[in-house]
Amino acid sequence: MPVTVAAAAVVLKAGHWRLSADRYRIELTSQPRHHCPQCRGAGGWWVGGANPEMEACGCWAYRPQLRLRLLPRPKAADEPPF
Numbered sequence: 001m002p003v004t005v006a007a008a009a010v011v012l013k014a015g016h017w018r019l020s021a022d023r024y025r026i027e028l029t030s031q032p033r034h035h036c037p038q039c040r041g042a043g044g045w046w047v048g049g050a051n052p053e054m055e056a057c058g059c060w061a062y063r064p065q066l067r068l069r070l071l072p073r074p075k076a077a078d079e080p081p082f
């Protein structure tokens, strides 16, 4: 197995939670519920006419999100020096 696999971000899904982690942070975010009576697991629906917008369903949108920072992100290398 190449080393790149170990360096890639990890995404785990357990129930209606999604855990994603890489070397910079660990994130635990909620996912739409499959048996949600409103969105049926889609996480939202389209509203509006000419310019429809995605309306987030309350089954996941208002749940807390956990984020742990690990290593500080490196500064962008292409920042112009003064």
Ligand SMILES: [Zn+2]
Pocket: 032, 033, 036, 037, 038, 039, 040, 041, 043, 044, 057, 058, 059, 060
């Ligand atoms: Zn829902």
